[in-house]
Structure formats: C-alpha cells, structure tokens
Amino acid sequence: xxxxxxxxxxxxxxxxxxxxxxxxxxxxxxxxxxxxxxxxxxxxxxxxxxxxxxxxxxxxxxxxxxxxxxxxxxxxxxxxxxxxxxxxxxxxxxxxxxxxxxxxxxxxxxxxxxxxxxxxxxxxxxxxxxxxxxxxxxxxxxxxxxxxxxxxxxxxxxxxxxxxxxxxxxxxxxxxxxxxxxxxxxxxxxxxxxxxxxxxxxxxxxxxxxxxxxxxxxxxxxxxxxxxxxxxxxxxxxxxxxxxxxxxxxxxxxxxxxxxxxxxxxxxxxxxxxxxxxxxxxx
Amino acid sequence: xxxxxxxxxxxxxxxxxxxxxxxxxxxxxxxxxxxxxxxxxxxxxxxxxxxxxxxxxxxxxxxxxxxxxxxxxxxxxxxxxxxxxxxxxxxxxxxxxxxxxxxxxxxxxxxxxxxxxxxxxxxxxxxxxxxxxxxxxxxxxxxxxxxxxxxxxxxxxxxxxxxxxxxxxxxxxxxxxxxxxxxxxxxxxxxxxxxxxxxxxxxxxxxxxxxxxxxxxxxxxxxxxxxxxxxxxxxxxxxxxxxxxxxxxxxxxxxxxxxxxxxxxxx
Numbered sequence: 040x041x042x043x044x045x046x047x048x049x050x051x052x053x054x055x056x057x058x059x060x061x062x063x064x065x066x067x068x069x070x071x072x073x074x075x076x077x078x079x080x081x082x083x084x085x086x087x088x089x090x091x092x093x094x095x096x097x098x099x100x101x102x103x104x105x106x107x108x109x110x111x112x113x114x115x116x117x118x119x120x121x122x123x124x125x126x127x128x129x130x131x132x133x134x135x136x137x138x139x140x141x142x143x144x145x146x147x148x149x150x151x152x153x154x155x156x157x158x159x160x161x162x163x164x165x166x167x168x169x170x171x172x173x174x175x176x177x178x179x180x181x182x183x184x185x186x187x188x189x190x191x192x193x194x195x196x197x198x199x200x201x202x203x204x205x206x207x208x209x210x211x212x213x214x215x216x217x218x219x220x221x222x223x224x225x226x227x228x229x230x231x232x233x234x235x236x237x238x239x240x241x242x243x244x245x246x247x248x249x250x251x252x253x254x255x256x257x258x259x260x261x262x263x264x265x266x267x268x269x270x271x272x273x274x275x276x277x278x279x280x281x282x283x284x285x286x287x288x289x290x291x292x293x294x295x296x297x298x299x300x301x302x303x304x305x306x307x308x309x310x311x312x313x314x315x316x317x318x319x320x321x322x
Numbered sequence: 323x324x325x326x327x328x329x330x331x332x333x334x335x336x337x338x339x340x341x342x343x344x345x346x347x348x349x350x351x352x353x354x355x356x357x358x359x360x361x362x363x364x365x366x367x368x369x370x371x372x373x374x375x376x377x378x379x380x381x382x383x384x385x386x387x388x389x390x391x392x393x394x395x396x397x398x399x400x401x402x403x404x405x406x407x408x409x410x411x412x413x414x415x416x417x418x419x420x421x422x423x424x425x426x427x428x429x430x431x432x433x434x435x436x437x438x439x440x441x442x443x444x445x446x447x448x449x450x451x452x453x454x455x456x457x458x459x460x461x462x463x464x465x466x467x468x469x470x471x472x473x474x475x476x477x478x479x480x481x482x483x484x485x486x487x488x489x490x491x492x493x494x495x496x497x498x499x500x501x502x503x504x505x506x507x508x509x510x511x512x513x514x515x516x517x518x519x520x521x522x523x524x525x526x527x528x529x530x531x532x533x534x535x536x537x538x539x540x541x542x543x544x545x546x547x548x549x550x551x552x553x554x555x556x557x558x559x560x561x562x563x564x565x566x567x568x569x570x571x572x573x574x575x576x577x578x579x580x581x582x583x584x585x586x587x588x589x
Contacts, residue, residue, distance in 0.1 A: 095501050118507050126505040133495075134502040136527035146524065150507035181531070195506055 041203060041235055042069040042092055042124070047101035049087055049259075061087040062098070063259040069237070071202070074229045076246030076267075077239045079256030080281045085239050086129075088256065089205045092237075093124040122151055125201030129208040131192035135180040140171065140191045143180055147199040158198075165198035166191070170224060186217035190224070197228075203235040204228070210245055222249060247271070247285040247306045255282070268304040287311045294318070333450045337382035340451045343567045344460030350574045351448045357581045358437050358444075366585020367436050373577050374443060381451050388443060388450065399438050406431040454486035462552075463561055476552025484540070492533060499528045 049062040061084045069075065069092075079085040090096040091103055094110050094117045103110050110120055128134065137143035144165055148158035166176060169190040175183060180191050189209060196204065206225065210218040226249045229236045240246055246253060246267075253270045255263040257280045263270045271277075274284035274292075291303045291311060299318045305311050339347075354370070361367055378385060412426030449457070462479035469475050500510065503524045510521055 090501065093505060095504060118509070121505055121507050128498065128502040128505065130498075130502075132532060133499045133528055134506065134524075136524045146508070147506040150509065199507065 041071045041106065043067070043104040043107075044091070045102045045104070047091060047098045047103060049084075049091065049096065050099045053099060061259055062091070065101075065259075065261055067254065067261065067264070069203075069235065071235055072233050073235055073252055074226070074250045075235075075237045076250035076253045077237060077256060078241065078243060078246065078253060078282060080241060083256040083280075084259040085256045086207060087259075089126060089207060089237065089239055092203070092205060093121050093126045095121075095126070118150075122147075122199040123201055124203045124205065125196035125199055126205045127193050127196045127207065127209065129211055131180075131185075131188040134192055134195060135188065138179060139177045140180050140183070140194075141166070141176045143191060144194045144198050147195055151199060161198045161200065162194070165194040168197055168228060169194045184217075186213055186220060189213070189221060193224075201234065203237065205237040205239070207239045208241070209238065210240065210242070218245070225249070241282070243271075243277075243283060243285045247287070248308070255280075267306045271306055272304060331450065332453050333383045333387060335382045337380060337451065338566070339377065339381040339447075341566065342451075342570055343561055343563055344452050344456040345464055345561065345563075346567045346570045346574075347448050347452055348457070348460050348464060350570070351445055353574050353578050354444045355441060357578055357585075358440055360582055361585035363585060363587060364433075365587075366581050367433070367440070369577070369581050369584060370440055371436075373581075374440060374447075377447055378443075381447060383447070383450050388446060392439070392442060395438070395442055399435060402438060403431045403435045406434050455483055458483035458486070459557070459561060476555075480552070488533075488536070491536070492529070495532055496525065496529055499525055499532075 044065055044067045047062055047065045048060070051059045051061050065084075065088065077085050077088065087096060091098055092105075094103075094115075097111055105120060105124065108115060110117075135143055137146065141159075141162055144162035145155075145158045148161045149155075153161065171187065171190050171194065175187060180188060183191065193206070193209070209221050209225065213221065222245060225236060225238065228234070238246055238250060250267065253263070253265065253267050254261055255270060255277070262276075262280070263273060271284045271288050274288055277284055285306060287305060287308060287310075288303070291301050291305060291314070294301050294315070295303050300321065301314050301318045305314050354373070358370060361370065378388065407423055407427045407430075408421050410424050410427035410430050412424035414422045415425050415428070416423045452460070458479040461482070462475055465473070465475045465479070500508075504510070508521065508524055510518070510525070512518075513521065
C-alpha cells in the first residue's frame, strides 16, 4: 500500500471571507505500480490533491499515509517523502534555473546529500530515460523547445529515484506530436521501471490510451474512480461536468444507435478499429 | 508565509467605505495622517481613535485582518517607544544604571506608539477598501492640475497601477516556483544566512525570467491596442462624485476641525 488518503478536506484561505473548499472528503487508495489518470476541470481540486500527496500542502482535516506512516506527523521527514513521491509541475519554466540542463537535473539528487559523482550519474541516467539527445545536455534549458524543457523537468524529478511519479498536465501547451512523445515516454517509463505513475490532465484523450485507472474530480470531490471503460460509460455525466469522453466513445455510441452491433465500452483507437471491422464482417 | 503580508492588500467585500470615491478616501487618509501630527494631548487621540473605529466598522473588514498587518511593524513600534522612553530629558521618575525614565518620556513614548498604530491602521484601511485600479485612478485625478507644470501624471499613475497589479501575480508565481523547487527537495528555511541566500538562486532565476517575460508580453499587448499615453484617453468608468462623497467630505472636515481645536488645547 503506497499512498492512502483518509477523509481529506482542504479549505483555501480558511478564516477569511474568501474561504473556499478545494477538497471535500477525499478518500483514495493508491497501490504500488499503478498507472493512474486524474481528470478534472480547471478548479476541480486536482492540483490541490496531488500537492497533498508529497506534503507540499497539509490537509485542513483528515490523514494521509505513505507506506503506513502519517505524513502530517510533525517529525515525519518531508524531504525524504518528496524524493520518494516525485512531483513534476505543469510549467517547466518554474523549476529550470541552472546554466545547463545537466546541472539543473543534478539539483534534486544534490539536495538529497549525494556526492557530486553520484548526482551526476543519476542525472545522466534520468536524462537518458527521458530521451534527451546528448547534444542538449550542456545547453541552456531556456534555449530548448517546449517539449524538451518538459523532458528536462521530468528528468529533474526522476533523478531523485522516486517510487511514485506525479505529473501535473505534462502535455499542456504542446503540439500533438510533442504530446504523443511525452505520453509515450511516460508509459514506457512505467513499463520499464514499474514505478507508480499519476498523470493529471483535463483531457480524456490524453489518458484513455495509457492508464489503467481513472479518478474523476469535480468541485473538490472524487466523482468516479475505476477502469477507463467503467468511467467512460458515464459519458453523459462527464459531459455535465464540462468533461468529455474520448471521441472513440462517441463514435461507437453513434454506430450503436445507427443499428450496428458494436461494443461501446472500447476506449482506444486500436480496440475501436477491431470492433468496427468485426461489425463490418458480420454485415 | 507570504500570505501573512496584508499591508497594502485589498479586502473584497461590500461596504459604504468600499463604495466611496477613491479621491475622498485619499484625501481623508491624508487629512487623518496630518491630524495625527497636529494633536498635542490624549483627548485628541481619543477623538482620532473613535473616528478610526467608526471607519473600521463602516468598512466591514474584520478587525483581525487589519491587525494582522501590524505584525510587520511591531519591531519598529517597540524600538520607537523604547528610544522615546529612555532618551527624553525631563523629570526623572525611575532610573537604574545609566538609563532613566522621565515623565515626559513616558508621555512621548505613549503618544508615538499611538500615532504609529493609528497611522498604519488608517492608511491600510484605505488600501483594504480601495482596489489598486481605483486608487491610481483617484490619484491621477487628484494630481491632474500638476499636468499644467508638465508633471507626467498619467504615466506615473499608469506605472503605479501596473506595479500594484503585478504584486499578487508575482507572489503567486513565487509560491508556485517555491513549490516546484521544494518538490526537488530544495530547502528555503534552514541553514546559515549565506547558505540561505545561496538557496534563493533556484527561486530568483525563474522568478526574474518570468517577470521579464510578463513585462514584455504586457508591453506588446498595450502596443497592440494602440496605447500612446494619457492624452485624449477616455475612461470606461470615469470618477464622478456622488452625494455620499460630499457627505464624507463634510464628515472629514468636521473631524479635522474638532481634532485641531480640541487636540491642541494645552493640558
């Protein structure tokens, strides 16, 4: 059992007129090795939720456990927690500061008290893992493209060898090709290393193809939690929240309504293709 | 930790004080501050205090919120009071070693303390009840006559409103960058002074880059909308005095006359 949230509430600006509940009674279990997508509209509390998981925000009430230890304990080692639950924020510009990419990735491991040599070794492995070409290693991170900056930012967290990797909107502001590359990279990382990955996004298309479990947040509450198929079957409710199921779901629904015998619960393009071909053969 | 700074902040709520014309509030604040320096006895401060209390009640801002900003000047307040207490010559009331407390010293220290607290409360009440935009609009209008002697009033107020507008943006940005670096185990809170200053580099570099980028974007956006300074520029919401503003001016006048007449009576 990796991360456990028990009736967590969080209220912003608690004792002013602007008080605003961001999380309401959130209880979640996040076992080791899962690939999870957290989906929600802007302001649904998803960013607040993930910041609880590595102790950047303390809950107003409720408990959070990591490996059966309460992380809100006064003497719990927060630094250690943040190395084990890596969080990559949305904008790489918020964390890149060094003169070259390699030094920037070394920042995390060095903060953990590793020697220069060990930190460099970790940085090298991490940069290789995110697939950054060697020629960019010693370039200023500010000269890179959006997709490459994001890779360096992910490497910066990966270099701390986390057991859980949380990514906040890793595809925001990228073109379709860059998006696919980053998502491909993340899913390969999951396959190779087996670490728990939590992908935060507002786009169903992003996560549908990759994750094994989807958590839908709406107005601070967990509304749905389950396998993609199961969650997308509530596509009418998802629409009411301002979210949408993947286009594949709509396509299959319309085929069904037009009288074709297809399985409407498919979520990926490949499954849909097979399903349509099967229906076509039957005709 | 950044959340504790309330000095110069705006508190969004509905109240008679929020509705007043910003010019009235600026003039009132100045009148109040000047009145504090004219007062010579405690009865005068009592009147000033009452006036302030009424204003606070009218503003609908929680008292707790106003005094939270006071923490920032607490040290200054104590320092002022201690210096006045020990360094004023006069009739000695109490002495030990080389220090002596005089009757005049006690009086002066108390007055200074009250004056400072009133000063900060009064001026923060203005910023708490007026949006930065309104404040600079009011200032521009009030300073309007200075245009005749070629003071760039519009430019100054534009610069001020941009600067004020950027404070919350940069604060939020600082918070985000801090969190991003803390997620990489950066430490901003412990270590020696030199180490702490060094540890700020991962915070300051992204912050400066983002500030420059934002400034650039803003300049571009202003130019795209043909901004060319204040000449002939009209306002969407021009400031026009209402009946309540004249009533407020009258109240201020009454207060000033009262404080100056009573507060300057010899004790």
